Amino acid sequence: GQNIDQPTEMTATEGAIVQINCTYQTSGFNGLFWYQQHAGEAPTFLSYNVLDGLEEKGRFSSFLSRSKGYSYLLLKELQMKDSASYLCAVRDPGGNTPLVFGKGTRLSVIA
């Protein structure tokens, strides 16, 4: 089967650091994506991991451990505009669908 878990909601303070975790159980694995989605808008691509380790891109970093079926998205120097849903998605070549999405984590950044 396919299952992707992420926390439903998180709250963090402007200027702080927040880590959004994602665990997955899929029949196969060929990459993990993080997308950001503001309310009523389309998801926008943030990061991609296919090998273990950390990928850094500005204030955002994403980490992957394939042996643990685990990833996290790290957001530094939080800004109010970072308030959005963050979707973890796994590419499972053994599954029917090209991308399996988690339910998303709604992040609220407060002053």
Add this chain to the structure above:
Amino acid sequence: DTEVTQTPKHLVMGMTNKKSLKCEQHMGHRAMYWYKQKAKKPPELMFVYSYEKLSINESVPSRFSPECPNSSLLNLHLHALQPEDSALYLCASSQDQGTSGKKSTDTQYFGPGTRLTVL
């Protein structure tokens, strides 16, 4: 350029109407997708076209009919919809639908979506 465009942005239709959603990309991508998204839920895959051929239909009711006239365009024809079909309809594209495990080929880029309301 990673732009996917969709029209219209908003659509209100009755249950007896026929309408179409349009999606366009000029990135040379050969895989295109339709997703349906309800509020506070992740996108749900509906259809995938790969090289202009339907490759995945996620058991979508026949009142939704996809069409891929060419490699840049993807349509979704709507007929006799129900109020529960009201949602955000997202189009996406990727370079390929393959299993290369490469960011360049597998990353899906989403359009802004069409907000559909069925009365």
